[in-house]
Each structure stands twice: as C-alpha cells, then as structure tokens.
Amino acid sequence: MTGSADGPRAVPAQFDGYLDVRGFRTWYRVAGDLRSGRVPVILLHGGPGYPSSSLEPMEGLALTGRAVVRYDQLGCGASSLKDVPHDPAMFEPGLYVEELALLVNELGLDRYALIGQSWGGMLALEAALTNPPGLIGMVLYSSLASIEEWKAATDALIATLPEEARVALQDAARTGRIDTAEFRAAEHEFNRRFVCRLDPMPEPLRRSEASLEEDGEVYRVMAGGSEFDNGAAMGVLHGWDVRSRLAEIDVPVLCLSGEHDEATPAVMGTLAEGIAGAEWHVLASASHNSHVEAPHLFYPLVSDFLARLDGGRA
Helix, strand or coil: CCCECCECCCCCCEEEEEEEECCEEEEEEEECECCCCCCCEEEECCCCCCCHHHHHHHHHHHHHCECEEEECCCCCHHHCCCCCCCCHHHCCHHHHHHHHHHHHHHCCCCCEEEEEECHHHHHHHHHHCCCCCCEEEEEEECCCCEHHHHHHHHHHHHCCCCHHHHHHHHHHHHHCCCCCHHHHHHHHHHHHHHCCCCCCCCHHHHHHHHHHHHCCHHHHHHHCCCCCCCCCCCHHHCCCECHHHHHHCCCCEEEEEECCCCCCHHHHHHHHHHCCCCEEEEECCCCCCHHHHCHHHHHHHHHHHHHHHHCCCC
16 A cells, blocks of 8 residues: 555555565565554564564454554565565665655655564664654664674573573584574573563464574574574674664664563663663563563553654653
C-alpha cells in the first residue's frame, strides 16, 4: 500500500505487503488501523537476522485500534535472500536504516514510534540519529549502545555459568568452532538463563529460531554467527558504538529490560542515563524476552508510554 498526499488509504484490520529495497523484496504486515488517530508502532526485531515472528505477540497492541507494523528485515524470514543472487556486503546498518525509511514512506506515516529489541534497538538508535521526519518516540527494549560494553557484560555472565559451559565457550573463542555439541550445550545453558527462561520456549520464538537456523547469513555477516567472541571477531558490528551520540536523541524514550537479561543493568543504564529524559524499568523474573516472559509487566508499561505519545505527553 502506498500513501497519498492526504495520508494512507483506508486499510483492513490486517494486511501484508512487500517493499522494494535495492531491487529486493521486504515483507511487512500491518495490524490495526493506520487512520485510527493513535500513533502507529513499527517493530524492529533482533538478531540481526532473527526474524520478526518472535515479536508477533506485540501485534496485540493493535487491539486498541493502533496500527502495529511488523516486518522481516532484508535477508531473513519472509524477506530471505537465500538462493537469490546478492552481495553479502550489503548487510550493514545503513541498509536497514534505508529500509526503515522506505517502509515509513510506503505506508505514508507522518508520525510513528519504534519498538526495537536487542539489535532492533541498535537500529532504532541508528535511525533516530538521522533525525527522520515523523519519529516521535522509541521503546529501546533489552538493547545496547556499545558492542564493547555488551561484550564485557556477556563475559561477566559467562563467568556465572557451570564450569563445563565456561570451558566450552572458552574453547570456541580459542578455536573459532561453534559447531560442536559442547558449544551448543553451553549456548543453550546461557540462553535458558539470560535470553528466554520459559520452558518450553513460546511458539513465535521457536519459529524465529528455526528460521535463523535455516538461513543465518545476515547473523554471520553482521554478528559473526554467535553471541560470543568466537575468535573470528563480530563481523560488521564489531566496534559499533553510539555512546558519544546518545545526547543527540531528542524524542521520548522508554527503556525496558529483564531482571536476568543478557542486556545487563550496566548495558541498559548507559542508554537510560545517556538519553535525556529516558525512563527505564527492569522487569522482575524476565530475561531478554520479557514481552513473553512477563507480559503482565511489559505491556502496561508500553501501552502507557504509547498513550502518552498519542496525547503528546511523553
């Protein structure tokens, strides 16, 4: 759907579309009503390359009529480029800032908010620092401002793991091998403590995991294929750091993280303290996916923040 000079056309409660990005196709879905008068929300998934099905429960924010836009960033999920000729060097933050701007234009949004989880929060920051027209607020959810800081926090969390898991991760860092049974077991132990503490893992997250397993090119190119330093550096995002620019963010910001999050208080505190007026809440008993681990805490905070944006009070 393309917006007109008078704004977006009337839309059904939910529809799918495709966006042209550098000659490739990005899939998106709109739930709710783009003409409701409430601020539309665009969801930015993590990874990079971990598709948006993990954020599908957030479409419930559209129950008030608010439009919620979910999309798979180019190269993953329904926007996969597997078996499509392309240059992997295209996978870098600038591509995804461009893709987001094209999506905003495609939908004819004159104001909108972003909810960015993990890498999605990094993307939200990158986009906000370009001063895009229409952006009026952001939720930075279990995210970061510095890879250096993230790495230090991850190392501290690894130090709390059982010895067998610590040794496996140290071996992977030394050898660069992340395809061993020992590494996978250690990764699972880390994830069940700091990424998602629910057992079984909710179905939307399982779908994202399966998609990443099937097509992990973006994750390999940008993040090295692992949450841990595996001796091959971190790919494109190695050295990423916007700490010195946080003071430039001039829209209302809500920061959310979990009590047991891999986005630790040291990491999230940098965001909350560096952005003027930012709110920060740590959600009890949750880790990196509090929208499914502690929905009774997550959604009231997000809904209240968005309602304040609606009224210009945030």
